[in-house]
Structures are given as C-alpha cells and as structure tokens.
Amino acid sequence: MSDSDKSVVSRLRKLIGEGFYPPGERIGEVAVAEQLGVSRTPVRLAFRTLEQEGLLQRAGKRGFMVREFTEADVLCAVEVRGVLEGLAARRLAEQGLSPALAEELTVWIQKGRELLAKGYLEERDVDVWSELNRRFHETIVGSAGSPVIGDAIARNNHLPFAAADSIVIDSEALDREYRKLQLAQTQHELVLQALSHGEGARAEMLMREHAFIGLRYGELLGLGPGLGQPRADD
Template sequence: MSTSPVRTVDTDLAEAGGSQAVKAQQRLREWILAGDLPSGARIAELALVDRLGMSRTPIRAALMHLKQEGLLEPLPGGGYAVRTFSEREVADAIELRGTLEGLAARLAAERGVRPALIQQARLCLDQIDAVLRASALDDETFSAYVELNGQFHKQLSEMADSAVLAREIERASSLPFASASGFVGVHIHDSQARDTLVVAQHQHRQVLDAIERREAGRAEALMREHSRIARQHMQLALRNPAASGTPGVQLIRPS
C-alpha cells in the first residue's frame, strides 16, 4: 500500500475543474503521512474549512478520494478517521502488485517487445547503476533512485502492450505503501542496507534479459520474486519507524 499519490484520481479531479479539491487532497495526504493527522484521529469537513481556507465542496471531494486511496475510513456518526494498516494488509498489497507485474513480464516475453522499448529500459537501468555507485545515498541521489525505479517499473508494465493490465498495475501500486519505491527510504544513509538495492537492480536486469529472450516463465517468476524485496524493506522500516525514511510508516501495525 503505497505512499505515492493516486495520479489518475488527481488528474480526474483537475479535469473536472476541481483544482481546489486536488490541492486539498494533496495537503491532507501530506498531513496524514507526516503524522500531523494521527491514526484514528477523527477528521470532519468543518474543522478543515478554516485550516485549509477552502469551502466544504472541494474538501468533501478530497476526503472521498482519500477514502478510495485507503488512507481514510468513514465513521458511523459522520466524518472520517485516519486508517491504520496491519503488516499483513501491506504485505498482501505488495504481493498483488508483484503478481500483476509478473503477469506483465510474462506477456511482454510472449508477445515480444520492440527493440526501442528494450533500449529505453536499459538506459534507465544504466542511470540507476550510476546512482548506486555511491557507498550510501544522500537525499539527492535517493530521490533520483526513487524516480528511476518508478520509471523502470512503468516501462515494464507498458511492455505487455495491455492497457487493461497497465491500469490494474497502476491501481495496485496506488494502494497505500504498495508502490515499487514505497519502502526504499529505509536505505537512505545506510551503506549496508543499500546492498539490497544493488540486488534489486540485478533482478531488474535479469527480468529485462528474460523478456528480450522470450523466456516468459522465467520473466514472470523473477518479477514476482522481485516484489518480495519490498516486503523486506517494510520489515526494516517497522523495526525502526523513526529512522526509516518512509512517510506514513507509523500507520502500520507490526504483526
């Protein structure tokens, strides 16, 4: 269940003329993930009118969409509360993403991928290699890794040439904490834990090679195995939430 914003929802709101709703949604999401709105805290529309300086209409829309993201839950007496998540729920969401990405890798290998797309993915991996040459990640290189990692996963989903599957992968990745980079923050400034990112990068190249060689079963298995690294990251984050570098990790209840 990823901390990344649901971009399709934000876009839909903006296209509907709801720029204020988009701003409210982004601000509320930031507050939730930063712990400014703690888990279990009741959130009412009227209380947000003054705090955000907006009318109730965009705030109501923002709350509804944050409920769809899974960050809020409705209360019987009205209003919403910030959700908490069990470790198992997060693990299931990561597994779902991995299963869908595995299917995308298999279909890409079966159907074949244009050489230009393979080359784009390889260039992205070369950029990740350059980032990981540092013994530890600072804020700037960490941000670069997150962006490039997300870019590569998006390229893989597009290789399947299935709009339906790409949409479902995006939906699964938008669940709280489920994105490919949802927990990589645990590695920032940690040279030992950073080694896991090197392993993940090796898996990236193996998956891409399997797709290029049309090894469908291997590509799918590698991609599903790759998602398990995110579960390892989650366990690291839960051991030391304050130092994890993962926004919103305080919302997860360890098993």
Template sequence: MSQVAEFPSTSEADKGQPRTVKALLIIRELILEGALPPGKRISELSVAERTGISRTPIRAALQRLEEEGLVETIPSGGFAVKSFSQQDVFDAIEIRGTLEGLAARLAAERGSMARLGPLNACLQELDEVVESAIATEEGFSRYVTANARLHALIVDMAESPTLERQIERAVSLPFASPSGFVMAQALMPESHRVLFVAQDQHRCVVEAIANREGARAEAIMQEHARLAGRNLRLALHHEKALERVPGGALIRKVR
C-alpha cells in the same frame, strides 16, 4: 503540527489545479506525514478552514482517498484515517508483486521490442547510480526516480490500460510502492546490498522480456517485490528508518 494558515509541501504548480485535486494532494500529504493520526476522524470543516477550500471539494477528495484505501468511512458518517497491520503491508506488497509479475509476463509475451531502448537506458542509469552515488542522500533520491521509471516502463510495455489502472491502485498504498522503502534503506547499512540484488533483478527481468521468456520475467518480478517485504522487516526494527517510509505512521506496531 497545526499551523493554521499554511499547509504542507504542495507548493509547486498548485495554482492551475482544480480545487478538488489540490485538496486531494493536501489531505494525502497530511495523512502520510502523520499530521492526521490513524483512526482519527477527519473533520471536513477543520480541513476546509486550514486549506481555505470549501467543503465540497474536500468531500470529493476524501471519497477518492477512500477508494485509494488511505481513509475509511465511519458508520455514523464521515471519514477516518485508516491504519494497517504489518500483515496488511506484506499482503499489499505481495499483491503488487503479483500484478507487476503479470505485467512483466505480458510485456514478454506481447510487448513491442521497440520499447527495449528506453528500458536499457533506464537500466544503465540505475547501474551508474548504484555503482557510484549510492552512498549519498542525493544518490538515493536519484535511485528512487529511476527505479520508479523502470517499473513504469515495464508496465507500459504490457500495453494493458486495465492492468495499468489496477497496478496504480495497488501502489496507491504508498508503502506498497516499488520505491516505498528505498529511502529507508539509506539509514540501514545492512540493507545497502539489497540494492545490488534489486538491480540484478532489474537486469534479469529486462533480459527475460527481451527473450520473450514470460514465465521467467513473471517469477523475477514477484521475487523482486518481496525485497520490499524484507526491507519492511528490517525497517520495523529501526524506528528512524520507519519514519522515512511514506505512510509509515499508519502501520500499527502491534498486530
């Protein structure tokens, strides 16, 4: 895990990025893949050596990661990898559901119906993935992409930059993201059917938005998020599955 010269999969399109962004991506990746264990202090110098970037941008990246919630400051100075109780994760999911619910309601109340086109297209793509290719690894991958896009489209339709920012932040805890547990589901046959339920909710929420049924859209979206909570509960009993959850290593086994 401690290759000295090379660093994780941030290979593509790193060249033009400013150093700070590069450092942010690298450190986030290191944390999520578990290379930096929770609770451990992150030495600026060691990261600087491993990445060839000087301490200044690394420091900046760590500050941003603290805002994201992945690291925390140590009273005596510096930063440490944060860890999360299971309750924390459930709460994060509930928060996302609440905010996405608000987005869905606003989309229903004030969204421009012109946006329904892309939404429906996205729905249809998800349908195809769920119906046909869901058994394959690549199918899950496609599902994750399309699922993320659908959620983004709904948030867009709310037309509230403030809300968008807030949701972005809520989702920056990766296991709270809409796609957080999908890849884990590939390993848990008993949760395959959850995808059908999820897709049904997708259809219902879009229908509710189209009908300007704000309260309904909100309620569905909240319940939709709770599916992730159920998957988390399942994954907590599957060691292998939890490994596939981004940032799963940060979840404390004992609460």
C-alpha cells in the same frame, strides 16, 4: 481537477500518512476545511477521492474515518503490487519485447549500473535511483498492452509503503542501502533478460520477488526491521 482541488487531496494524503489524523478516528468535513483553509466543497470532493483510494472509509451512517493499516495490510499491498507487476512482465514477455522497448529498458538498467559503478552511494544518488527505478517499472507496466494493470497498481500505490519507489528508506545509512540497490539492480537485469528471451513465467516470478525488496530484504542485510519509514515525496 483544479490545482487547489488536487492540492487538497494531496495535502490530506500527506497529513493522513503522517498520522496527523489518527487512524480509526472520525474525520469531519468542517474540521479539515478549517485546517486547510478552504470551504467544505473541495474537502467533500477530496473525501470521495480518498475513499476510493482506500485511505478513508465510511464511518457508519455518516461521514468518514481514517482507515487503519496493519503490518499485514502493508505486506499484502506489496504482494498485490508484486503480482500485478508480475502480470505485466509476463504479458510483455509473451507478446514479445520489441527492440525499441528493450532499448528503453536498457537505458534505465545502464543508468543503474553507472550509479552503482563507483562502489558506494551518495545522498543525491537516492533521487537518481528513485527516478530510474520508477521509469523501469513504469515502462514495463505501461507496455503490458492495456492501461488496466497500471491503473490497478496506481490505486494500490496510494496505500502507504506500497509504492515501488519506497525502496530507499534510510539516507543516513547509505553504505547499507548500497547493497540493497545492488540487489535491486541485479533483479532489474534478470527481469530484462527474461523479457528478452520471452520467458514469461520467469519474468513474472522475478518481478514478484522484486516487489519484496523494500520489505523483507532489510532483515537479510541487517538493516533493522522490515518496515521502513514513509517515503518523503508525494
């Protein structure tokens, strides 16, 4: 994929995510091409990719429309990630956690501990957490014995809000987010514990529950509605 091709897909993803192209509305190739300053060719290619990612869908006989996502869809996407990461964790527990892998996971756990040790959250901590969280999840999914699970998760993550690193939602209320990250950290540690002991079912369930942290734990901690803002990165 050339740089600009990748860029077209990425920019379109962003624009769609931001609601620039309204959900349910038809999206034309020429309009997008002019908007992005490229010819129709890379747009046509990008549309195929975005169709497979689930952000676009066929509009009748001709062309595409922006897919609309309900709150139920978002919840479902989070659950899908939960069961898939749960599957990865269970397989990992069943095949036995190698010392090297335990080491690797402990690194990210330790980084999490250090991050939270000072008792509060700073602005720049958000990125650090996002990174270590991503690596922790990636390590588990990537070690499940086949790239198939990771692929399924990657495709699912294209849906808005579904990705694991969309946890931190409000950098204005870092004190309240702190408690959420504490919970996430504890869950990470419990997962590692279960993995180390070969407790497949427990690891699976912990991982499943962990998926909900960006969604349902807000209510619990008084952080407002369950759905946050879209993550800034892409």
